[in-house]
Amino acid sequence: MRIARLETSHGPSHAVADATGWRHIADPFADELVFTGGSTAFDDAVLLAPVDPRVLLGIAQNKGNNDHVLPIQAWYKSPHTVTGQNATIEIVRGVGQVNIEGELAVVIGRHASKLTPENALDAVLGYTIANDVTNVDQVPIDEKNFQSKSGPSYTPLGPWIETEIADPESVPTEVAINDVVLAESGSFNLGSTVVETLVYVTSWLDLEAGDVVMTGAPRTFLPVEPGDRVDIRLEGIGTLSSTIV
Secondary structure, X not given: OEEEEEOOOOOOEEXXXXXXXXXXXXXXXXXXXXXXXEEEOHHHOOEOOOOOOOOEEEEEOOOOOOOOOOOOEEEEOOHHHEEOOOEEEOOOOOOOOEEEEEEEEEEXXXXXXXXXXXXXXXXXXXXXXXXXXXXXXXXXXXXXXXXXXXXXXXEEEEEEEEOOOOOHHHOEEEEEEOOEEEEEEEHXXXXXXXXXXXXHHHHHOOEOOOOEEEOOOOOOEEEEOOOOEEEEEXXXXXXXXXXXX
């Protein structure tokens, strides 16, 4: 099932896709979906970030290719940085190189505490794409990832949530800058798996429906400059697009 969050004249509305377009729903986290009767044609839809998380987490040192030499570490990113599909990202000037990072993001579907490898994925509503924009040159002097990860619209999420990914540990990722593919990898190259990440995070912090965990950039990080268009494609989900200014 594909779940989006749309801009409407009455405010944001979640919706699910069918053959005719987007059918509006009351609550994507409910045990049973309730349709409100509203609908939006695909061509008319303005896609917002698919969730508005209270908690947004990243996973440190999870860049893949077996370079994850430290224990799993999570860090907070401000939910105020979240934006959606076709966002304009205003990079912070005067702080050095800025990278985009294409990542698989996990959307939590219910209260999650002390998950185990056996039940971790049961707490997941679905998966979306994250662009974890980073002020790279701030990283060595910014242990908490505050200066390096903060900026207007520094976390595009989208374009929607896919609930039926067969194997989140094997999702191919492709990143293109200005229509040129410059990075190809996937969640299969993460140093820590999706399940390991969820078990670790919930051993320390309870998560709730709508919270988001970005799983790391497995060699899917690239420098950008104003004027660049970024397209991050995850197989089975779609393409998250944004423009750098």
